[in-house]
Amino acid sequence: MSKITPEQQPFIDNVLPFQIETLDVRGRFVRLGPVLNNVLAAHQYPAPVAFLLAEALALTALLGSVLRDGGAQVTIQARSDGPVRLLVTDYLVSDKGVGHIRGYAEFDAAKIAALPSTTRLEQLCGHGHLALTIDQPGENDRYQGIVPLEGVDLSEATQTYFEASEQLPTVCKLAARHNEQTGLWSAGGLLVQHLARSEAGGERLFASDAYPNWLYAKALASTIKAVELCDQSLSLTDLIWRLFHQDEPRIFPALGITKGCRCTRERIQGVLRQFSFEELVDMREPDGSFKLNCAFCSKDWIIERPEEHT
Numbered sequence: 001m002s003k004i005t006p007e008q009q010p011f012i013d014n015v016l017p018f019q020i021e022t023l024d025v026r027g028r029f030v031r032l033g034p035v036l037n038n039v040l041a042a043h044q045y046p047a048p049v050a051f052l053l054a055e056a057l058a059l060t061a062l063l064g065s066v067l068r069d070g071g072a073q074v075t076i077q078a079r080s081d082g083p084v085r086l087l088v089t090d091y092l093v094s095d096k097g098v099g100h101i102r103g104y105a106e107f108d109a110a111k112i113a114a115l116p117s118t119t120r121l122e123q124l125c126g127h128g129h130l131a132l133t134i135d136q137p138g139e140n141d142r143y144q145g146i147v148p149l150e151g152v153d154l155s156e157a158t159q160t161y162f163e164a165s166e167q168l169p170t171v172c173k174l175a176a177r178h179n180e181q182t183g184l185w186s187a188g189g190l191l192v193q194h195l196a197r198s199e200a201g202g203e204r205l206f207a208s209d210a211y212p213n214w215l216y217a218k219a220l221a222s223t224i225k226a227v228e229l230c231d232q233s234l235s236l237t238d239l240i241w242r243l244f245h246q247d248e249p250r251i252f253p254a255l256g257i258t259k260g261c262r263c264t265r266e267r268i269q270g271v272l273r274q275f276s277f278e279e280l281v282d283m284r285e286p287d288g289s290f291k292l293n294c295a296f297c298s299k300d301w302i303i304e305r306p307e308e309h310t
C-alpha cells in the first residue's frame, strides 16, 4: 500500500490509478478543475454542451493516462445528427509523461436553446457514433474502435464501448458540475475494469461479467456519486478508500494533467497545403494573408503566404 501524505494528495487536474489484486480489478479516478475551465474558455458553450465536453475531457484523461510513451495519443470523436454535431477531445503524453488534453464541440445553438434543460445524451446527440483512436509512437498500427453513440449519458456509452468492442467488463462513471457562484466547472470520473488473466494467447479466464469478484467490485464502484467525483475538497485517495477500503487497494503515483494545444505555424501551413489554388484565392484576406482559427484553442493564426505544395 502506498503512503501518500495529505500534502501530496492529488485533488484536482490529476489522475490517480489503483489496482486491487484480490479482486482482479484496476481503476483510475480523475478530477479536472482549472485545466477544464481553460479548455472551455476557448469558446462560448451553452451549459449542456459544456457539460458534455467536460465529461468527455474527464473520460479522455481516464483513457489516455494508461499510455506511458511520449507522443502516444488517445482521441475521442463523437459525430451525430443531433444538436451537438461533433465533439473531439484528445490526450497526448508529453516526453516527460505529463498528459496534455484539449477538446472542442460543434453545435447548433438554436437547437440547443430549444431543448428542455437536459444533459441526456440522446437529446444532445441524436443518432451518432463514438470513435476511440489510440496512436502509439513508433508503431504504425493505429487502433480504432467505433460504437453507436447510445445510452443515457457518456458513461453508459463508454461502458457499452468496452463491453461490445473489447469484451472488457467496465464500470465508467463521469460527472460534471457548474458552480453558479464562481461560474467555474469541475468534472470527475472513475473507470474500473476487470483484469483479464491469461490473456497472452490463452483463455480470458476472468473476463466475465458473472465472475463473483467482478460483481462485487462493480457493485462498490457503482456507488460513487456525481457530487463526490466533482467535489474538489475530497482527495482522489479518499475516494479510493471510500469504495475499496476493505480490499487493500494499491495506489500508484498520480499523473498530472495540463491543457495543451498542438497548433503551430507548421501545422497551420500543413492545413493550408490541403486546399487547391482556387480555394486559397477564395480564402485570402483583403491584404493577401490567410487567417485560420484553431478549433481547439481558438487561437487565430495569420499566415502571410502559404508554403508551396511539395
Ligand SMILES: [Zn+2]
Binding pocket: 261, 262, 263, 294, 295, 296, 297, 298, 299
Ligand atoms: Zn490550438
